[in-house]
Amino acid sequence: MNLQTQLSLKKETKNAIDYSSKIVLLGSCFSENIGNKLGYYKFQVTQNPFGILFHPKAIENLITRAINLKMYAEDDFIFQNERWHCFDAHSSISRSSKNELLNNLNTSLEKTRKALLEATHISITLGTSWVYRFIERDKIVANCHKIPQKKFLKEILSVNEISESLEAISALIKSINKNATILFTVSPVRHLKDGFVENTQSKSHLIAAIHHTINLKNKTNYFPSFEIMMDELRDYRFYTEDMIHPNKTAINYIWEKFVNTWLTQDALSTLQEVETIQKGIYHRPFNEKSEQHQQFLKNLEFKKEKLTKQFPFIKF
Numbered sequence: 001m002n003l004q005t006q007l008s009l010k011k012e013t014k015n016a017i018d019y020s021s022k023i024v025l026l027g028s029c030f031s032e033n034i035g036n037k038l039g040y041y042k043f044q045v046t047q048n049p050f051g052i053l054f055h056p057k058a059i060e061n062l063i064t065r066a067i068n069l070k071m072y073a074e075d076d077f078i079f080q081n082e083r084w085h086c087f088d089a090h091s092s093i094s095r096s097s098k099n100e101l102l103n104n105l106n107t108s109l110e111k112t113r114k115a116l117l118e119a120t121h122i123s124i125t126l127g128t129s130w131v132y133r134f135i136e137r138d139k140i141v142a143n144c145h146k147i148p149q150k151k152f153l154k155e156i157l158s159v160n161e162i163s164e165s166l167e168a169i170s171a172l173i174k175s176i177n178k179n180a181t182i183l184f185t186v187s188p189v190r191h192l193k194d195g196f197v198e199n200t201q202s203k204s205h206l207i208a209a210i211h212h213t214i215n216l217k218n219k220t221n222y223f224p225s226f227e228i229m230m231d232e233l234r235d236y237r238f239y240t241e242d243m244i245h246p247n248k249t250a251i252n253y254i255w256e257k258f259v260n261t262w263l264t265q266d267a268l269s270t271l272q273e274v275e276t277i278q279k280g281i282y283h284r285p286f287n288e289k290s291e292q293h294q295q296f297l298k299n300l301e302f303k304k305e306k307l308t309k310q311f312p313f314i315k316f
Helices: 029-040 056-068 098-118 159-176 196-214 225-232 248-262 265-282 291-310
Strands: 022-027 044-047 077-080 083-086 121-126 130-134 139-141 152-156 181-186 220-222
Touching: 022 029, 022 056, 022 098, 029 044, 029 121, 029 248, 044 098, 056 098, 056 121, 056 139, 056 159, 077 098, 083 098, 098 159, 121 159, 152 196, 159 181, 159 196, 181 196, 181 225, 196 220, 225 248, 248 265, 265 291
Parallel strands: 022 044, 022 121, 121 181, 181 220
Antiparallel strands: 077 083, 130 139, 130 152
16 A cells, blocks of 8 residues: 655766765755755755845845855945844844954855855755845845835745746856756745745746746756655644644655765765764763773774765865
């Protein structure tokens, strides 16, 4: 008896990820889940330098500014709740010092440009088609920073607007790094504050636009995070208590699908070695001074040295 519908995922062969790959992850909070996993397994990762970005216009803006090195100035910021904010970045980037925020953002722009130049893979996770326009500056923002809602207009991006944005993102990346593989995905997190019907409309716009884009662009791909969550994990036991976000089990499940689809066989083997070492590092012995534990530490050190000799960028 089959109690689950299964997506058929084709193993990537041409542009698969290995431990020499340099990966940039941008977008919605699900990119953080996958990025944290890649970081734990010691892949070379640059993850959301401007914090979580929910919609394609915010990601396009970041990539445009980074590639053109269009630096920020103090008049790009706004003061709210005793902190300085930038409408292009998540609230986690905000600071109480204007100069600190300015320095951090411009440093992040330079790092983002370098990461995009060197990247073998760029993963972009889209969360929503809904955007907010700050009326005073007639600007679509990445984050409202808890500024009163009356100062914004809420809009939904059309399929054509999203397609144009994604095509611009692809063209910008290819202008400085023609060999990069671009991987789009849609976050399985539901934005129910917009409304149930409105969330479905939003996700459908994203999915339609992505598939229009990947039909046009070479080395542009789609990984079905959203579909795995909606079709293979159709049960509230795979959600956190808010019934909106995937829980640890769901994240691990989608992660397994991702690595089995996108990682080379050699990378999967190395990943297992890294996992053994990581578990060893976090192991807490009953008796730290025992001969058995000292031998365990020696073996662990040997494994670390062997792996870091093969991959000098790995640090434990």
